[in-house]
Amino acid sequence: EPEVTQTPSHQVTQMGQExxxxxxxISNHLYFYWYRQILGQKVEFLVSFYNxxxxxxxxxxxxxxxxxxxxxxxxxxxxxxxxxxxSAMYFCASRSGTDSNQPQHFGDGTRLSIL
Amino acid sequence: SQQGEEDPxxxxxxxxxxxxxxxxxxxxxxxxxxYRQNSGRGLVHLxxxxxxxREKHSGRLRVTLDTSKKSSSLLITAxxxxxxxxxxxxxxxxxxxxxxxxxxxxxxxxxxx
Numbered sequence: 001e002p003e004v005t006q007t008p009s010h011q012v013t014q015m016g017q018e019x020x021x022x023x024x025x026i027s028n029h030l031y032f033y034w035y036r037q038i039l040g041q042k043v044e045f046l047v048s049f050y051n052x053x054x055x056x057x058x059x060x061x062x063x064x065x066x067x068x069x070x071x072x073x074x075x076x077x078x079x080x081x082x083x084x085x086x087s088a089m090y091f092c093a094s095r096s097g098t099d100s101n102q103p104q105h106f107g108d109g110t111r112l113s114i115l
Numbered sequence: 116s117q118q119g120e121e122d123p124x125x126x127x128x129x130x131x132x133x134x135x136x137x138x139x140x141x142x143x144x145x146x147x148x149x150y151r152q153n154s155g156r157g158l159v160h161l162x163x164x165x166x167x168x169r170e171k172h173s174g175r176l177r178v179t180l181d182t183s184k185k186s187s188s189l190l191i192t193a194x195x196x197x198x199x200x201x202x203x204x205x206x207x208x209x210x211x212x213x214x215x216x217x218x219x220x221x222x223x224x225x226x227x228x
Contacts, residue, residue, distance in 0.1 A: 004157075033216070043158065043203065043218040055213030091157055101146050101165055104216065106157035 006092050006107035013082055014115055021077045021110045023092030031095040032075045033104060034067065036060070036088040043091065049075065079112075087114045121204055121219045129227050134191045136222040138204030139184075145214070147180055148205045149189050152221070158203065161189075196228040 005024045013019045025032050034046040047057040049067055066078045075094075079086055089111050093104040121138045128134055138147070146165045150158040164171045164180045164187065171178045177190040191198055203221045207214040 035216075035218075042220045043205075045215045045217060048213050048215060050213065056210045056215045057212075058215065093158075101163060103148065103160035103163055105160065106150075108157040 004092055004094055004105050004107035006090075006110050008110060009108070010111045010113070012113045012115060015084055016081050019079050019082055019112065021079075021090050021092075021112070023075045023077070023107055024073050025075055025092065025094030026096075026105055027073070029094035029096050029105070031055075031097075031104075032067075032069070033093040033095075034077045035091045035093065037091065037109075038088045046077070082112075082114045084114050087112055121202070121222045123222055124220070125223045125225070127225045127227065128194055130194060130196055132194055134194050134198070134224055134226070136189045136202050136204075136224070138187045138189070138219055140187075140204075140206050140217075141185065142206075142208055144182075144206045144208070146207055147178075147187050148207075148216075149176075149178060149187075150203045150205060150218075152201045152203065154200075161202075191224075194224075194226045196226050199224060199226045 007022045032049040035043050037043045045058050046061045047067055048055045064080045068076050089109040091106050091109045093106045095104045096102050144166055146163050148163045149161045151161055152158050162173050162176055162178050164178050175192045180187045201221045201223050203218050205216050205218045207216055
């Protein structure tokens with residue numbers, strides 16, 4: 001069964017540095033998402049992306065964050081100047097089509113540790 | 116409280132027993148989804164129930180939805196040790212530009228062998 005893959009599985013970065021988290025969604029999917037989960041807390045929506053643009057974003061997704069689909073397969077999340085509170089698991093998800101009643105498929109996440 | 120709140124926060128049962136988890140939400144929804152998360156892993160979609168459906172089954176899973184009470188329940192029958200995980204409900208909320216999925220805090224289920 002096709003799956004969403006995320007790399008790296010663990011990223012350790014110094015505070016203030018830029019970090020790029022990578023995701024390869026399922027190939028025929030059209031909607032892409034990023035979520036984060038701070039240790040022990042709930043999964044929080046960051047951003048949704050469709051047709052090469054952001055369709056929805058949360059209050060967490062401020063100017064420090066950006067997303068890009070640089071080619072036909074990758075979907076990236078960039079954090080420009082990381083802060084200690086950005087430490088979390090970051091999950092990418094994709095969904096097949098315009099019907100919001102289709103399920104999202106999640107990757108196994110990238111654990112981001114900011115030192 | 117926030118959109119998508121589960122109770123109980125934690126549940127410990129013996130293998131073979133049934134596990135029931137509840138979820139409440141505040142706004143109108145298009146659908147409600149249940150996900151499972153094993154420790155350190157991503158979320159696995161279990162079941163989606165649309166706002167015009169009242170009950171849905173998938174294997175040992177039964178989900179109900181009561182839109183008048185803005186609540187849903189997930190029942191796992193004949194639980195197994197392998198069902199040990201966190202279970203989250205999630206709702207799609209239209210934000211103006213598109214849908215965003217709001218997750219609850221989850222129920223941690225521990226099934227003792």
